[in-house]
Amino acid sequence: MAILMFLxxxxxxxxxxxxxxxxxxxxxxxxxxxxxxxAWQNGLAxxxxxxxxxxxxxxxxxxxxxxxxxxxxxxxxxVAYLTVLxxxxxxxxxxxxxxxxxxxxxxxxxxxxRAMASLSTLCVSLFYMIAQMVGAGGLIKTLLHDVAFxxxxxxxxxxxxxxxxxxxxxxxFGGMLATTWVQIIxxxxxxxxxxxxxxxxxxxxxxxxxxxxxxxSQIKMTAADGQQVVKNFLTPGMKFKNPWETVSLxxxxxxxxxxxxxxxxxxxxxxxxxxxxxxxxWAMWIIGGFYILTTFFGFGAAAxxxxxLTIKNPNMSAPMLAERLGGEFFFAFICAVAFATxxxxxxxxxxxxxxxxxxxxxxxxxxxxxEPRPGMEVKVARITAFVIGAxxxxxxxxxxxxxxxxxxxxxxxxxxxxxxxxxxxxxxxWKRFNTMxxxxxxxxxxVSSIGLILVSPVGIFGKTGALFPLENxxxxxxxLGFLFAVIGTYLGGRDAQAEAKFAExxxxxxxxxxxxxxxxx
Amino acid sequence: xxxxxxxxxxxxxxxxxxxxxxxSKRRFIVPCCIFFTLYYFALLYLVGxxxxxxxQPILGKVNGAYLFALSQFFMTWGMAYLYMFKANQFDQAAAxxxxxxxxx
Numbered sequence: 001m002a003i004l005m006f007l008x009x010x011x012x013x014x015x016x017x018x019x020x021x022x023x024x025x026x027x028x029x030x031x032x033x034x035x036x037x038x039a040w041q042n043g044l045a046x047x048x049x050x051x052x053x054x055x056x057x058x059x060x061x062x063x064x065x066x067x068x069x070x071x072x073x074x075x076x077x078x079v080a081y082l083t084v085l086x087x088x089x090x091x092x093x094x095x096x097x098x099x100x101x102x103x104x105x106x107x108x109x110x111x112x113x114r115a116m117a118s119l120s121t122l123c124v125s126l127f128y129m130i131a132q133m134v135g136a137g138g139l140i141k142t143l144l145h146d147v148a149f150x151x152x153x154x155x156x157x158x159x160x161x162x163x164x165x166x167x168x169x170x171x172x173f174g175g176m177l178a179t180t181w182v183q184i185i186x187x188x189x190x191x192x193x194x195x196x197x198x199x200x201x202x203x204x205x206x207x208x209x210x211x212x213x214x215x216x217s218q219i220k221m222t223a224a225d226g227q228q229v230v231k232n233f234l235t236p237g238m239k240f241k242n243p244w245e246t247v248s249l250x251x252x253x254x255x256x257x258x259x260x261x262x263x264x265x266x267x268x269x270x271x272x273x274x275x276x277x278x279x280x281x282w283a284m285w286i287i288g289g290f291y292i293l294t295t296f297f298g299f300g301a302a303a304x305x306x307x308x309l310t311i312k313n314p315n316m317s318a319p320m321l322a323e324r325l326g327g328e329f330f331f332a333f334i335c336a337v338a339f340a341t342x343x344x345x346x347x348x349x350x351x352x353x354x355x356x357x358x359x360x361x362x363x364x365x366x367x368x369x370x371e372p373r374p375g376m377e378v379k380v381a382r383i384t385a386f387v388i389g390a391x392x393x394x395x396x397x398x399x400x401x402x403x404x405x406x407x408x409x410x411x412x413x414x415x416x417x418x419x420x421x422x423x424x425x426x427x428x429x430w431k432r433f434n435t436m437x438x439x440x441x442x443x444x445x446x447v448s449s450i451g452l453i454l455v456s457p458v459g460i461f462g463k464t465g466a467l468f469p470l471e472n473x474x475x476x477x478x479x480l481g482f483l484f485a486v487i488g489t490y491l492g493g494r495d496a497q498a499e500a501k502f503a504e505x506x507x508x509x510x511x512x513x514x515x516x517x518x519x520x521x
Numbered sequence: 522x523x524x525x526x527x528x529x530x531x532x533x534x535x536x537x538x539x540x541x542x543x544x545s546k547r548r549f550i551v552p553c554c555i556f557f558t559l560y561y562f563a564l565l566y567l568v569g570x571x572x573x574x575x576x577q578p579i580l581g582k583v584n585g586a587y588l589f590a591l592s593q594f595f596m597t598w599g600m601a602y603l604y605m606f607k608a609n610q611f612d613q614a615a616a617x618x619x620x621x622x623x624x625x
Contacts, residue, residue, distance in 0.1 A: 217582040235576045236568040243569025250565040503534035511615040
């Protein structure tokens with residue numbers, strides 16, 4: 001039964017992909033959906049791109065296991081949109097074409113900058129994608145909990161592989177327009193599923209907030225030493241013992257979104273900066289509403305299922321809660337929604353990574369800004385999609401199903417904030433900024449954030465051998481990214497051409513003159 | 522873009538109206554960014570270093586930490602609304618600059 005409903009949904013979305021793929025001609029259509037998406041559609045799509053497995057499965061699981069500290073993810077994921085809205089959305093829409101690197105390459109030397117930007121886009125997308133794959137593997141495992149084979153590690157590996165294969169089909173045939181529609185449909189499904197789940201939770205408490213929060217403030221669980229204890233889940237500090245951990249994660253979330261390639265790429269699908277702006281605001285309403293709901297199905301899972309149960313399968317508390325409250329049918333629906341969420345986000349990520357590689361690296365770095373043959377850029381993008389997919393599947397299998405996906409995505413945010421954000425901000429707002437500065441910021445931000453993750457308690461040396469005490473590197477690597485940008489700029493000497501073109505970039509980004517227009521088809 | 526019709530970027534950039542637009546944008550955006558960053562980090566700070574103080578119940582069992590976290594949502598929406606309102610003014614200023622440039 002669960003499987004049947006599940007498959008119906010997946011087939012329906014593939015049909016939509018196929019239908020829109022027919023209309024898909026030329027680079028502008030494949031990469032930027034013909035710049036024809038309206039504000040509310042794009043708002044839903046931005047929300048759809050953003051609310052990934054990390055939001056639905058990861059945050060719910062984090063709150064169900066660690067209470068208030070998990071809710072900090074919800075807060076950070078939303079407030080981050082202010083950085084997007086105030087600082088990057090409009091300048092980016094006005095001065096770019098398809099990717100983040102378009103803006104950086106504007107007044108800097110395009111080849112090295114694009115090569116570097118493409119590398120950092122690939123890294124961020126990969127981190128993000130691994131999280132989705134882990135979530136997907138766990139989801140299928142839960143969905144098929146009657147099938148013994150699926151409970152083995154091989155079963156998890158198989159489900160990760162299947163999701164990967166589906167996503168490749170999605171992107172290769174659909175392109176941006178199809179992914180946009182998938183995001184929209186998925187966003188609507190996710191919101192309605194979450195509202196319904198929240199209503200069911202509140203029904204357990206007679207729709208009384210007082211009873212709900214009473215239950216949340218006294219949850220029975222088994223402590224590490226095997227003792228039965230009663231915990232107040234609204235109290236901070238159950239997850240983050242070290243206050244700096246809270247700050248580091250918070251910084252990564254606040255500044256990371258504005259550097260996420262798959263979110264930034266969304267602003268090129270709309271006709272102009274004004275639409276980009278209103279789509280961000282639309283997205284903020286949708287995303288914010290969703291994250292407030294995590295209160296009900298996150299804390300609700302803790303109160304109803306109990307942390308002793310949720311901790312066993314940390315990413316699955318939302319589907320498990322759905323099964324407990326709404327029976328098998330609702331469980332299947334929530335699983336399908338979660339699956340669609342993952343599929344859609346993976347598609348969005350793949351397209352941003354493969355666009356960046358095809359457009360920035362292949363066309364502009366290797367072929368000096370010219371496509372060798374028409375259609376080659378799209379072809380290279382499709383090949384990249386395959387490679388990225390395979391890579392993230394491999395790493396997800398290596399990590400296994402027990403890592404929390406919100407945590408993994410938090411790392412992607414840290415990498416994005418450290419490498420991409422300084423480069424974007426300085427290239428739009430700092431006249432003196434030059435090629436060396438951009439390379440230092442992108443490269444230095446990447447190396448410092450990924451390096452710190454590798455030597456952190458979750459890295460290669462484990463908890464005991466860690467050289468860096470925090471799980472999220474943000475608090476150190478973000479300032480380092482900005483510092484590298486400044487150092488690089490001064491080491492690089494004055495770049496007369498970059499400074500001369502600052503006037504042009506400034507006029508473009510603040511007035512929208514000369515921005516890429518909506519295409520006619 | 523055809524180089525003959527390339528807009529005169531330098532000229533527009535040097536227009537006093539354009540400089541005024543940049544200045545008024547800066548005067549709005551910079552304080553706003555400082556405000557929301559501080560408001561958000563205040564939550565991180567209080568939760569991290571004053572967790573027992575902020576964990577005191579305020580509304581029934583609901584504590585200060587949750588209420589402050591919840592207030593972040595409304596702060597975000599409020600700021601977004603404010604930005605939309607101001608951005609429409611900036612749009613008009615930008616349109617006026619382009620119109621004037623076109624007329625010159």
